[in-house]
Amino acid sequence: MKTISRRKFLKITGATIATAAILTSGSKHIVKGAEKLNSKAIKGVRKIPTYCDLCFWKCGVIAYVKDGKLWKLEGNPLDPLSKGRLCPRGTGGVGAHYDSERLRSPLIRKSLRGEEKWVEVTWDEALNYIADKMQKIKNEYGPESIALFSHGIGGTFIKHLLRAFGSPNETAPSFAQCRGPREVGFELTFGDVVGSPERTDIENAKCLVLIGSHIGENMHNTQVQEFAKAIEKGASIIVVDPRFSVAASKAKYYLPIKPGTDLALLLAWMGVIVREKLYDEEYIKKFGYGFEKFAQEVSQYTPEWAYIETGIKPELIVETAYEMARYRPATLIHPGRHVTWYGDDAQRSRAIALLNALMGSWGRKGGFYVPYSMSIPKYPYPPYPELKKEPVDNPGRKYPFATGEQISTGIREATITGQPYPIKGWFVYGTNLLQALPNKEETIKAIQNLDLMVMIDVIPSEVAGWTDVVLPESVYLERYDELNLSPFREGFVGIRQPVVEEPYNQKPNWWIAKKLAEKLGLEQYFPWKNIEEYLETRLKLAGLSFDELKEKGIIKAPQQPIYYEDGVEPVFETPSGKIEFYSDQLVAAGFDPIPRYTKHPEPPAGYFRLLYGRAPVHTFSKTQSNPLLRDMMSENEVWVNADVAERWGLKNGQRIRLKNQDGVLSDPVKVKVTERIRKDCVYIVHGFGQKSKSLISTYRKGASDAELITKYKTDLLMGGTAMNVNFVTFELEV
Amino acid sequence: MPRFGMVIDTKKCVGCQDCVLACKTENNIPEGYNRDWIVTEVHGKFPDLHMEIRTERCNHCTNTPCVSVCPTGASHIHEWGGIVLVDKDLCIGCKACVEACPYDARYIHPDGYADKCTFCIHRVEKGLQPACVEVCPTHCIYFGDLDDPNSEVSQLLKSRKWHVLLPETGNEPNIFYLI
Secondary structure, three states, X not given: OOOOOOOOOOOOOOOOEOOOOEOOOOOOOOOOOOOOOOOOOOOOEEXXXXXXOOOOOOOEXXXXXXXXXXXXXXXXXXXXXXXXXXXXXXXXXXXXXXXXXXXXXXXXXXOOOOOOOEEEOOHHHHHHHHHHHHHHHHHHHOHHHEEEEEOOHHHHHHHHHHHHHOOOOEEOHHHHHHHHHHHHHXXXXXXXXXXXXXXXXXXXXXXXXXXXXXXXXXXXXXXXXHHHHHXXXXXXXXXXXXXXXXXXXXXXXXXXXXXXXXHHHHHHHHHHHHHOOOOOHHHHHHHEXXXXXXXXXXXXXXXXXXXXXXXXXXXXXXXXXXXXXXXXXXXXXXXXXXXXXXXXXXXXXXXXXXXXXXXXXXXXXXXXXXXXXXXXXXXXXOOOOXXXXXXXXXXXXXXXXXXXXXXXXXXHHHHHHOOOOOOOEEEEEOOOHHHHOOOHHHHHHHHHOOOEEEEEEOOOOHHHHHOOEEEEEOOHHHOOXXXXXXXXXXXXXXXXXXXXXXXXXXXXXXXXXXXHHHHOOOHHHOOOOOHHHHHHHHHHHOOOOHHHHHHHOEEEOOOOOOOHHHOOOOOOOOOOOOEEOOOHHHHHOOOOOOOOOOOOOOOOOOOEEEEEEOOOOOOOOOOOOOHHHHHHOOOOEEEEEHHHHHHHOOOOOOEEEEEEOOOOEOOOEEEEEEOOEOOOEEEEEOOOOEOOOOOHHHEOOOOOHHHHOOOOEEOOOOOOEEOOOOEEEEEOOO | OOEEEEEEEOOOOOOOXXXXXXXXXXXXXXXXXXXXXEEEEEEEEXXXXXXXXXXXXXXXXXXXXXXXXXXXXXXXXXXXXOOEEEOOOOOOOOOHHHHHOOOOOOEEOOOOOEEOOOOOHHHHXXXXXXXXXXXXXOXXXXXXXXXXXXXXXXXXXXXXXXXXXXXXXXXOXXXXXXX
């Protein structure tokens, strides 16, 4: 049996295309000029294109600089992601530059970890310190004993450096703590991942099903724009959520599901669709594998059975199943993004994939399009040194389907245990691990085992306090970065370039990586003089003009089809080469070939399931000190059902603490008494209740879900850490 | 002579506050203040709920209590398009207009004058849309001439159901909410 193909999270398939670029028009308003930054004297308004870093969507931006000072940010009309409109975070990106609490100078720790006491040092001192420790770790344990946790495109050059140093250990919490289960579930079924940006054709969907996915509160720009378009076109929207989300308020059908039971609903829907033969027979005949066995198994699931689990009335389950079938193949059951919920998440995601397969929506208009990206050759670096050891995160392939990206919590585990080999150095780029990983105590325990801990970031996030060396990075508006070649509806290349200068002694990531490489004797891996030379070399190899890209911000590739019906060749990189309704590779690894429902523990009396999510104006825990975004939302609230609040005597706006099943207490948080949530759960927006003393504006503002997530359940298919398994009660004494 | 107004599609608005942020950066609104804001109205009992999300701002009313109460003439209706404005050089910061506005659309700027939405007249004069309209990722805000029967705003008001805020005041607000 062929094993699952190497995951394509980073390089998502879809045919790449030749690089002859079509020069798009409409950029005549954009003034060239990023190369002359030392021009504070320049009067008037200059417009400089770049791309956003407030989240990972990487929208094209036009920055307005007035009399040498950053004024405002708008979307770049040439950019297919933003279509000229940024999301609120992107608009508020101005505040990232002006944030008074930014890191200003390199710092070296001068007391115990966690005490947040440092001395300011020069860049040379900081990098010498790091290089010296790295060499020591290399000599004693080997180069593999240094690991990188990185989030966002800014980590590119640090990754390159550590790979050149000889470490295979590089991870991001975006896999095992976020979208990993989805990618695994879809790859097991279709042989390909959903990817980022999601290949969901929301704007052409005639029926859109959102399961716990709160588009509109979650502001992934293109998805929100397409969601509004779908509403305008009268798409039938079905929302499944324990909370009456913004999306639920736009829905034709709202299914107020009991948390933890989504898989029962999915199986019941598939049961109805199979028994009533509502599926796309032709599509399945052509592309499906193991459909008979699948049909036989899911036929047993009835709406009446699912009602007992989910609380969703049988007639509503039947009606919504028919509604989905009515509009197929333009029926999109959205796969979600942050899906580490209950521990069977890869199987639940696979059920979503299978439901889409029944609708025939994969590869079809209104379902999942086939993305493509512009192909630009890599920089011609010398080959990396041969790796002597496997990555440390998943010893013995304990989680057999975690094959393309690494498990952050696996690296944390290895750092604690020293098995399969010790990890003695961490580089942390752009991610606040104390909020991103479940069970903070384990993270701290791992950090205490390190000989070297380096953080590169723009603000002193909580993880800074546990760091030996803090390196202050320029914010995205002050630096060049790697090219954006996101796979999408259209292939394109986007540039990030400096718009204004760093206010203090901050440096861009590429500079940090290059300087450190020089100190480590790895200068041959950074043969370019500066990043302009690097970018120009890559663009030249693709026959593109650096100057033109700087001027327009975006260059598009020629259009190519994105649907099967328009001529895209259906390719399924599964062992059978087809859509796998039945999975032999799951059987071989000891898992259910067709997803099965398991009951998850319910909150004990007096406790509520802790759910968390996004607000439109913040990204994770990285934007709370941004003065513009903080002005919109400076703390979170705990959503409590109105009847529950009455029973507990809770008033709207009252401050309480949340206490979890392990006795962990949150900081005081305001109660939001609302009809918009079930009685068995509470909800808070992620990223608040931060404990970094260097970020006064966010210090202990609201409650931290991360702190209350002491418990997590591991997905045995791929090592994802499910976090919706914690229960909280109310402490009225604050 | 145009008569400017806004039509806001509550079916599309997700309440993301992008309009608020775009206004703040466009017009350099100081921290802690804003000219537009989001209101979410929820009716019913879980799970049978109805929710309307709206972006609100000065309604640029036809009948303007804020202008009537102004002792200095700072609050005025602009000769072009009926936009309600404040001349900050004439304003003495007495707050009479702040009290008079039933929509709570005005605040006193830290520099001592009453401030509010201007429909981004500085942009409209150049043929641009107000900043909040231009930024909205859901395209839920429409701006235009209410007196032109062929304008997008007029067409929307003809083809869709709508309401205005506090019609009982008789102020004849010029912002309309599609439902």
